[in-house]
Amino acid sequence: MLLLHLSDIHFRKGEVGTAMDPNAHLRNELLLDAVAQCQKIGATPEAVLVSGDIAFGGDVDEYAYALDWLDKLCTQCGTTLSAVFTIPGNHDVVRNIAGRRLIQALHHDIKSASVAALDGVLRGLLSDPETLRLLYESIGPYNTFAGQFFCDLLPPERTIAHRDLVLNDGSILRVSGFNSAFVSSAADKAGDLFVDPACTQLIRERGVEHLVMCHHPYNWLRQGDVLRDFLNDVARIHLFGHEHTNRIEMGQDWVRIAASAAHPDRTEPGWEPGYNLIELSVDGQDGERKLNIRSHVRVWQQRPGEFRAKTHRGSDFFGQSIRLDAWTSPQPSQAPAAPTAPSVAVAADEPIKPEAARSDPMDTLRDISVRFFKLTLSQKSAIAGKLNLLEEEDANQPDFERFRRVFVRARDRGLVGDLDREIKEVAAKGR
Template identity: 55%
Template sequence: MLILHISDIHFKRGEAGSAMDPNHHLRARLVQDAKNQCAKLQAVPDAILVSGDIAYSGHPDEYAFAQTWFEELCDAVGCDLSKIFVIPGNHDVQRDVAKKPMVQAAHNDIKGTEAHLLTGKLSGYLNDEDNGKQLYGPLENYNGFAGTYLCSLSPPDRTKLDRLYTLNDGSKLRITGLNSAFVSSHADDVGKLFVDPASFTLTDEYGVSHLVFCHHPYNWLANGQELADHLGDVAHVHLFGHEHTNRIELNRDWVRVAASAAHPDRTERGWEPGYNFLELSVSQQNGERRLDVTAHVRIWQHRPGQFVAKTDKGGEDFFFQSIRLDAWEPPVEQPTGNNGVEPADQADVHESTVTEEDASMTSLRSLSIKFSKLTFSKKLEIAGKLELFEETDKKLPDYERFRQVLLRARERGLLDAFEAEIQTAQSSAETTNKKD
């Protein structure tokens, strides 16, 4: 399995895409380098993980540019936009909303809570509808963007995100994205941010390896040591962003990668743009299952300017660690039923707390991306025509309302009809544009 990891892109309104965009050349070289690396590795990314700070100030224009650039990147590396998996960072927070007195009062209440009472405090806020909306209000624009990829967040039940992939031996890799930005504002400081109690529900699962990515490293989190201890027990790969300094730690039981920023501020000391590729596979060594992790760390070199490999002390242009896994045997194949679908596959197509990487969810993300490009009125028209709205949707934000529309279309067996309506709308829009 090949993973492309990017962090801290910081698309800035009025700058990204402008005639004097200072990062245009850097982005173009990153896209070309990623394309070249995929060719060298003879693989296409199975997932593109973006660990926060997609925008600079959480403005819709910044996310509009991000969508365009993601399309360019995916086209270059040969994968579909549905492979993108995003989590928020502090720059994805709308600071003007986070500065409001009621939001700051909630932040200060959480920050002032003693460590042994913190889980209860956070649970109390996130389980209360009004308080949950207040904490997540500054992420509204981010959620509108992330919803395109079915990555929007909503307390209390969707404060972390999961996708499940199949590794080369048939076992699973669960990728979990954590939100460390829901108590973020202008007052951020080291040790003053949080992950919520759902982050500690990851556990050992038979035949499952874990990769976790989060924007803020442990030292920025008030409950960071607790999280480090927990993930050290259950997760094999930990990815972070935020600090713009590349580091890689190879432990017996895990690999931790802190990403360089794709767009660090040019005034930063030690300005070093970068991104990462990770190869994951399961091998057998002396009768043991091992998760082999190969990290290709790409950093910007000056004079001549280009992305190059960061090397380890042995001179290799990659970092490698083989992590022991628990014993696992693939399940015995079950006989197919009259409909030709195995019972296990039937279970995968239902919505649950875990998003399986099955054909159903991949298709749903692809439809979501196409649907997001339609006008608001056209989205309403399609949802109304297929009777996918319900009374409870009226109080939901748009990104959540249309997420529910997509899920209902799948539950009711209407995905083909839904896709046909999208295609008709796209064709109509193209015809109108040609006439204009």
């Protein structure tokens, strides 16, 4: 499995798409390098992980540009836009909303809570319909963007974005994206941001390995020490952004990667744009399984300008093997006696892929969702209404939540094919 990891792209309104965009050349070089590296590795990315700060100021136009560029990146790397998985960063927060007096009062209540009371305060605020709306209002444009990838966030039940990917032995890599920006504003400082209590409730399961993403590193979080100790026990890979400095730490049971910024400010000391490619494979079986991790850190050098590998003891990747818990792949299901479709011959020496432990319930919907979100609001509403996929209870929900419910209902009612057909017909008429 290959993962492409980006962070802190900072698409900035007034710059991106203009003749004087200071990062146009750099973005193009990153795209060219990513394509070349995928070809060199011999794999296409299973997921494109963006650990926050997609936008610079949380503006809808910034997300529109981000969508076009990510689409181009995914296509040229051999995958699709549905591979994108995102979390919010502090630049995805609309600052003039987060700075409102009532929201700042809520931030103050959280920041002034004692260590013992903090989880209770957060649970209370994120369970109350009015306060949860206020705390998440500032990432409204982000949620609209992230909704097409089913990475949108809405307390109290959906404060973490999840996606399951299938490793080569049929076990699951569970990607969990945290929101460390819901108490973010112009007043941010190290040690004064938060994650919600759900982030310390990931559970270990046989046949499931965890990869976690959080925009802010541990030193920026009030619960940073507690979160780090917890994740060291349950998660194999930890990805961060925000500080614009690439760094890899390898423990016995985990690998922690702090990403370079794809677009750091050129006035920053040690300006060093970059991104990461992460190869994963499982060797062995039953009680002798190991997760092999190869982290390719790509950094920008000047004179001559090009992306190159950050090296480790003469190697152009950072490698680690982590012993995994015992797990046996389920036996393949028995084929039906009378297949309804022609059988396909399999070469005798062709390996049979192990059956997955479980599959992501949104997998079949993600490609359709990306196409759906390219339609206008009126077109999306008309399709949902035609298929009776909107309910009265949706009326007061934000658009991203209403349309998420449309997809869940289509899946549950066996209408995914109908929804797909309607989307294609409307899109075709718009050409």
